[in-house]
Amino acid sequence: MVLTELNHHHNGLSLSKEVSGDGLASPSSNGVPVPVQEERQAMLPGAGPLLETRLYRRRFVVLAVFSLYSLVNAFQWIQYSILASIFTGFYGVSYQDVDWLSVVYMVAYIPLIFPATWLLDTRGLRVTALLGSGLNCLGAWIKCASARPDLFPVTMFAQVVCSLAQVFILGLPSQVASVWFGPKEVSTACATAVLGNQFGTAIGFLLPPVLVPRSDDHEETSHNISIMFYGTAAVSTLLFVLTVAVFKEKPKIPPSQSQAVLQDCPPEQYSYKQSIINLFKNIPFVLLLVSYGIMTGSFYSVSTLLNQMITFHYEGEEVNAGRIGLTLVIAGMIGSVICGIWLDHTKTYKQTTLIVYVLSFIGMIVFTFTLDLGNLTVVFVTGGALGFFMTGYLPLGFEFAVEITYPESEGTSSGLLNASAQIFGILFTLAQGKLTTDYDPRAGNIFLCAWMFVGIILTALIKSDLRRHNINSGITKSDVKSVPVDSPVEPAPSIQSSTQL
Template identity: 35%
Template structure:
């Protein structure tokens, strides 16, 4: 009888504890208290897809005119340097507006950034609809300026989007997918303009081709604008990681003072500053090389305008696979410094091989080496951003990326203008040789960056806390004391 009473008492305790646990779970699911609810929503992939789509259209317009420099020069009766400014514009605008935009993104969130970036891209594309006559090159520059302004709200988002919506083991992969949009846009920018805008003898036919190009971009951005308006929230209802849960527990009102303090902390981080210079050199060469690719190729293969476009496509297509692979490897290994160093060295060596193939005028080998060069050069973009996020955690990701890209775009402008001058007045050989030297210098900088993985330490602390908070002995299955 005593044993029966003990069993009944234990059963009642189990029932009460089960009901209590169920009640607590319901409260958690309603956001009403209790333990942190960690959840990654399936809709995060929709949000990522929308971002990739409109960043693709924005980045397409970077090389839209420079890849057909010779045709644009004839139609608008301008110099090659003037056409270069259609690409340089993107690098000029960024350093001017990056800090105001980073402050606004930190204060107003992802939805504000998505709406602003997407709609500015659409406005810039629509502006260029009014540039289809030979005296309207200034309208081209205005449209390019508006699109370039959109990118200060677009290009710094991948790391912030990744940590806000995705699981810790997905962050690097998602960041690389986010950068994929930029690379895909560049690839299409190299491919489509030479196919659409032909070097007709009749300039009216050239104008008709430009109209097709501009209308196509204006129509393509409309679904993205609708998608952002309908669903692109500031953040998910529940955090996707314990690190994000901890961040939500200590919300801080973003003011200009807190933003400047965050910026000051970044400028005191020596490892981050060294990495930023190395990243800036690589990205600056990526920008300059893409802007001047048409001129580089035509200096060795006269009349090969479409080949220049296809080479740019090959470079960025292989680059997309490199960027995605880099993200997957980083999520699996967390070897951020090692991956950055290997990718940087690979970029330098491949540009050496590319220069050699251009010198011997082996067109097939140029396609091959430019593909491998693009693989490494583009892979460094997400790898470099992720390494910076590790070095600067818990600094806001958009501020970190914005500062890095400001340096990158400044160097991109500098490299493009100097290398364009060297290419015209000396030779393409010297322009490419200088880029090789800069890439080896950047490799050396990456070698001395400290391997300080702060974000991984935070993730690991979160896992340790979750583990240690588990009960060492489950009270539901504790045996009752035996009776003598």
């Protein structure tokens, strides 16, 4: 694709034109090329001259490739637990051993998040993306060698490799969105990136039982497992090749004022250690860190124990339990997209986050007290509503964190949010599982409801200081850090005005 520059000085804005490979731009009805109109729409009105920004069509390819390899990583996480009864019989291990094939994702993330975010900040987006996609591909191929009853340790090792890949994946949605997308599309892009991971979980609920049906013949089961593993490895390899081919570090000219300001600062000003200190000194972020962990940890716990809760009240309904899980995830995907689009149009970060938190709390209460009514249709409806709001909250948390912590790294703030979610997820799963076993599912769910109420209070206390939005609007000045010291840097954008932000 060939990109040529077209400068229009309109109210102090420097606009750019995006053209196709033949060098032609598509005119619109008012004589202004459509890409230029898109650029104007992506730029929020500012006060005074602004730095040059531009949107590149490559951003959609980068987002698509990231979303797809994130999808495969999530699929590899859930593919064992949804076939737990089959894998316990095939490998001759306990349910706890199979559970660890999923739990290892959460356990690995917590200690590795700091080196992963350090790598993202110091080596850049492309290197981190290649590691995530590459490790995901490697883990998938190791699994292909584990389709024998005596090779459970091999499949566990492969899952550990995939869990390492996850560390370089979960924190990237907000980073990819900020680096490549304009101000009026960044939240939608972040939601789309999160959506890929959720869609992988949905496919993980749906596809493995089809590929590996229950059979008493070990050879047939081994063959079916091999088909699933080799298919996953082939897709992972294709996506790794695409990542190498299309994933660039950053566009030559940034897509927003907030990114332009960051890239305009000297690199030596940036310190990863100081960035972490700044985040933990940021009281609104600390409140969000805890409230996000409570909400997402509750979702992880409900998802993990859903089968146990359903079969407690509806004996022999394992298939419908899986379908309810699928309904929960798909409804959550829809919620994520709607919340992302809403944020891009309104920029009401705190209000939307608080409302979705309250609705999730109400949904959890309704789910808790209708679970034992003896009507699976009601469980489908309440489970879908719960997934819609709880999963829709995920991109809200990412984007709200970026706003209140700017100019700190999006990858670092997102990584800390995910670490908080993993910690609360492990604690809540253990506690809710114990309460469900010793008493009943209602006791475990009430435990989560109590914690979610605490999360509502913490969210209400967050001061909504939209730093990134203010920079994009040109209505504030801010001390900003640089881009990472060793991060691959494209040629610096030209500055169309001597006025500094």
